[in-house]
Amino acid sequence: MRKNSLQFLLIALAFFAQNSFAQDLYMPRNIKDAYAKGTRSMDGKPGKNYWQNHGKYTMEITVDAKTKIVSGTETIEYENNSNDTLKNLPIRFVNNLHKPSSPRSGTVSQDFLSEGLTITSLKIAGEVYKEDGRKWGTVGNVRLKKAIPPHSKTTINIDWNYPLSKESGREGQIDETTFFVAYSYPRVSVFDDYNKWDRLPHTDRQEFYNDFNDYTYSVKAPKNYVVYATGDLLNPDEVLQPEFAERLKKSYVTNEILHIANEQEMKSGVVTKQNDWNVWKFEAKHISDVCFGLSDHYLWDASSVVVDKKTNRRASVQAAYDVKGTDFVASVKNNQYALDWFSNNWPGVPYPFSKMTAFQGFADMEYPMMCNDSQMGDPKFAQLVQDHEVAHTYFPFYMGINETRYAFMDEGWATTFEYLIGIAEHGKEAADKFYKEFRVKNYINDPSTEEDQPIISMSSQVSDAGYGNNSYGKASLSYIALKDMLGDDVFKKALHAYMENWNGKHPIPWDYFNSLNSATGKNLNWFFNNWFFTNNYIDLSVKNLDKNKVSIENVGGFAVPFDLVVVYTDNSAETVHQTPAIWEKNQKLAVIFLKNKKEIKQITIDGGIFMDASPSNNFWLNKQN
Numbered sequence: 054m055r056k057n058s059l060q061f062l063l064i065a066l067a068f069f070a071q072n073s074f075a076q077d078l079y080m081p082r083n084i085k086d087a088y089a090k091g092t093r094s095m096d097g098k099p100g101k102n103y104w105q106n107h108g109k110y111t112m113e114i115t116v117d118a119k120t121k122i123v124s125g126t127e128t129i130e131y132e133n134n135s136n137d138t139l140k141n142l143p144i145r146f147v148n149n150l151h152k153p154s155s156p157r158s159g160t161v162s163q164d165f166l167s168e169g170l171t172i173t174s175l176k177i178a179g180e181v182y183k184e185d186g187r188k189w190g191t192v193g194n195v196r197l198k199k200a201i202p203p204h205s206k207t208t209i210n211i212d213w214n215y216p217l218s219k220e221s222g223r224e225g226q227i228d229e230t231t232f233f234v235a236y237s238y239p240r241v242s243v244f245d246d247y248n249k250w251d252r253l254p255h256t257d258r259q260e261f262y263n264d265f266n267d268y269t270y271s272v273k274a275p276k277n278y279v280v281y282a283t284g285d286l287l288n289p290d291e292v293l294q295p296e297f298a299e300r301l302k303k304s305y306v307t308n309e310i311l312h313i314a315n316e317q318e319m320k321s322g323v324v325t326k327q328n329d330w331n332v333w334k335f336e337a338k339h340i341s342d343v344c345f346g347l348s349d350h351y352l353w354d355a356s357s358v359v360v361d362k363k364t365n366r367r368a369s370v371q372a373a374y375d376v377k378g379t380d381f382v383a384s385v386k387n388n389q390y391a392l393d394w395f396s397n398n399w400p401g402v403p404y405p406f407s408k409m410t411a412f413q414g415f416a417d418m419e420y421p422m423m424c425n426d427s428q429m430g431d432p433k434f435a436q437l438v439q440d441h442e443v444a445h446t447y448f449p450f451y452m453g454i455n456e457t458r459y460a461f462m463d464e465g466w467a468t469t470f471e472y473l474i475g476i477a478e479h480g481k482e483a484a485d486k487f488y489k490e491f492r493v494k495n496y497i498n499d500p501s502t503e504e505d506q507p508i509i510s511m512s513s514q515v516s517d518a519g520y521g522n523n524s525y526g527k528a529s530l531s532y533i534a535l536k537d538m539l540g541d542d543v544f545k546k547a548l549h550a551y552m553e554n555w556n557g558k559h560p561i562p563w564d565y566f567n568s569l570n571s572a573t574g575k576n577l578n579w580f581f582n583n584w585f586f587t588n589n590y591i592d593l594s595v596k597n598l599d600k601n602k603v604s605i606e607n608v609g610g611f612a613v614p615f616d617l618v619v620v621y622t623d624n625s626a627e628t629v630h631q632t633p634a635i636w637e638k639n640q641k642l643a644v645i646f647l648k649n650k651k652e653i654k655q656i657t658i659d660g661g662i663f664m665d666a667s668p669s670n671n672f673w674l675n676k677q678n
Contacts, residue, residue: 077578079509079586083247084563092246093561097568098554104134105264105453105559106244112270114237115330116217116347118230118278123237124214131241132206139201139244141194142177142209146170147236147255149191151218156190158258158516164220170239174212186213191255192242211239222257223416223425224344230278231351231375233414233425235344240266243455245559253457258520259512260456260463261449263341265557272333274347277322279314281353281373281410282345283422284337292331297324304355305369310385313353316376320350337406337421339557341450344420346412351375358389360396361403368392368404374413378428380435384411387436391443391474399473400466401545402552405451411439419445419467437475437487444470452552453559460512460520462562465528468492472529472662485662492526493664497591500666505588509562530591530613530663531584537614538580538632539573547572579637583612593658594670601647603656608670612636613663621651622675628659 080088087093091102109130116123133139149155152169172186180198201207217232218225224235243251243264251262272280280292289298297314304311314324325331337343352374357367370388374381388409396403406422414425417438424442429435447470448463449456456463472492475484495518496504503519508527515523536544550572551565566581583589592609603617612633620626627649635643647653658671665671 078563078566078582080563084561087247088563090246093564095567097551097564097566097571099558103558104136104246106134106241107132108241108264108266110238110240110266110268110270112238112268113273114234114270115273116232116234116278118232118275118349121217121219121226121232122214123217123234125212125238127209127211127213127238129209129211129241130206131201131209133201133244134204135244135246136203137244137249138203140197141250142197142201143242143250143252144186144189144193144195144239145191145242145251145255146186146189146193146215146239147191147261148215148224149189150255150257152190154190156254156256158256162220165218165222167216167218170213170215172211172213172239174210176210178207186239192252194252209241213239221415223418227346227348227414228375231346231348233344233346233412233416234272235420235425236261236342237344243559247561248458251455251457253513255457256513258516259458259460261342262455262457263453265339265341265453267338268340268343269334269336270343271335272345272347273330274333275349276327276329276331277319277325277349278331278347279319279324279349279351279353279373280333280345280347281371281412281423282333282335283340283343283408283420284335285407287334287336288332292326292333294323294326301355304371305357305367308356308358308389310354310356310389313355313371316350316352319352324353340406340421341453342421344423346373346410346414346423346425348373351413352378352381354385356385356389358392360392362397363403366403368406369408371408371410372412373410375428378413380426380429380432381411381413383432383436384439387439388443390478391440394474394477395444395447395470398477399470399545400447400548400552402447402451402549404446405556406446409443409446418442419450421446421450433479436478437471440474440478441467441471444474447552451556453555453557455559455561457513458511459562460524461508461528462560462565464524465532468525468529469532472533488662489664492529493662496522496526497664497666505590507586507588509585527584530611533662534584534611534613534633535569535577535580538634543573579640580612580633583610583636583640590666591660591663592666593660594667595656595658595673596642598653598656598673601650601653603645603647605643605645605658607636607641607643609666610640611663612640613660615663616659616661617645618657618659619647619649620654620656621649622654623651624654625651 091100094100111128114125149169151167170186175182300313355371360368372384392404408422410423416425419442444467448466454463547569551568589610594606596606597604617629656673
């Protein structure tokens with residue numbers, strides 16, 4: 054009994070140690086429940102009872118270039134891995150955002166509106182449903198005739214169609230013969246362990262939350278249209294003329310940038326097979342979404358790059374753009390650099406997919422294996438936007454982030470990687486200048502209440518600039534501050550632990566917090582609480598100087614790094630860097646002891662990219678000199 058008691062005590066102490074990591078961070082009741090049920094663990098890993106549902110999607114999609122109608126025949130083998138009996142089947146169709154009746158975060162023009170989805174046939178588990186989907190918003194609901202038991206599968210058959218909106222947003226008509234087709238198929242909404250069915254409507258601000266599924270799909274397009282898509286093209290010889298199929302295949306194994314099809318070749322109709330319709334076949338496994346673009350006149354460039362030096366695995370890098378799309382001439386070259394840099398520097402995880410295609414459109418938006426970017430007329434800015442969208446490969450596509458609720462979990466990281474690769478591309482001064490101008494300046498100079506809402510606030514509940522600042526700038530600053538405090542080596546080790554724990558799964562903020570606590574062996578909850586759960590902002594002040602003891606007041610409250618620039622009366626100077634660790638014991642006041650005993654002439658706080666809300670009090674001058 055004594056031995057068993059000792060074992061019980063050790064288990065209890067281990068449990069307490071794990072739970073103490075997260076006990077002082079606010080958790081909603083449903084998140085607490087997920088941890089209590091063991092689907093998530095306080096050590097940052099998926100719990101022993103973790104599960105997620107899965108779909109196997111087989112789709113035949115047709116795009117009619119004349120009518121601008123997209124239609125599809127779809128079979129979904131849906132796997133319920135939960136312990137719940139599913140009596141309803143919420144089906145998500147994002148493109149219903151274009152329906153006049155759909156709620157939206159802003160105003161739209163008449164050209165943005167359309168009739169939305171029409172279902173012409175629906176069958177679930179062999180049962181026919183009289184459902185046309187015409188009353189659905191971005192999420193519809195089917196009351197099941199046969200419930201889906203736990204740990205079982207069902208088959209869903211849907212035939213559907215919808216019109217491409219004339220005005221392109223994240224998808225739609227780019228020009229008369231160019232289309233970007235995204236969110237184009239009905240999908241089963243996510244059923245997860247902490248919130249059950251995801252029924253939040255898409256309103257065009259918050260982004261997406263999808264299961265990891267397997268996709269085998271085809272796109273039927275008119276002759277002379279090239280289709281660019283998520284996944285591997287399975288039949289290049291069936292849709293391309295031999296010369297162009299060979300160019301494409303060569304691009305998969307070379308660093309040389311090849312012009313697969315130029316303007317004249319596209320105009321001459323010699324690129325695709327000259328059938329009235331060509332069927333382009335694609336496949337992508339364990340991925341959160343698929344999309345495609347098509348055009349009969351876009352230029353097509355391609356190459357590849359080694360993304361995993363241990364295995365020499367290459368990823369295809371492609372670009373599709375209009376002859377006037379001058380920014381895109383360098384797209385393949387820039388993405389070769391980006392995929393290599395992201396794979397080997399930050400996050401330092403080999404690019405996980407087989408392809409990345411830059412498609413000229415209007416959205417400046419990321420998709421699995423694709424980005425839909427606009428013509429900027431500024432090559433450097435265009436590169437930065439493309440870098441940002443490609444960085445999203447990791448968050449949310451490698452990590453199955455719930456962007457609708459927790460946008461900072463992906464936008465914050467993409468903004469951070471955008472900044473870090475910008476330093477490598479253009480130097481720290483230029484990267485700092487851009488980051489401050491576009492990610493911090495508007496936020497820190499806006500004193501309104503909404504700008505100081507806690508980052509943890511659900512993204513769908515924070516609007517306008519408050520949403521953007523929480524998701525992008527403030528979240529990114531928290532990641533960069535933590536990097537400064539931990540140092541690059543420890544920070545990267547912890548980031549990798551989090552990514553290894555949760556890639557291909559559905560992490561939530563507490564999984565990030567717990568992963569980093571475990572990986573570093575530190576209780577960082579004081580830092581996470583400071584940055585994610587408060588109304589803090591950035592505002593430091595030189596409060597007092599007593600001989601060589603400098604007192605810095607943290608007026609705004611955020612645990613930020615900063616440089617203390619000290620100039621002595623003999624005009625010599627030194628810079629003393631402080632990491633956010635200086636705020637761990639006292640988040641309102643920090644005392645810095647200067648080793649140099651010389652008389653001080655002036656002191657300046659320099660936060661760098663951590664711009665100060667009141668820079669006027671960042672300066673102390675010895676008035677006796």
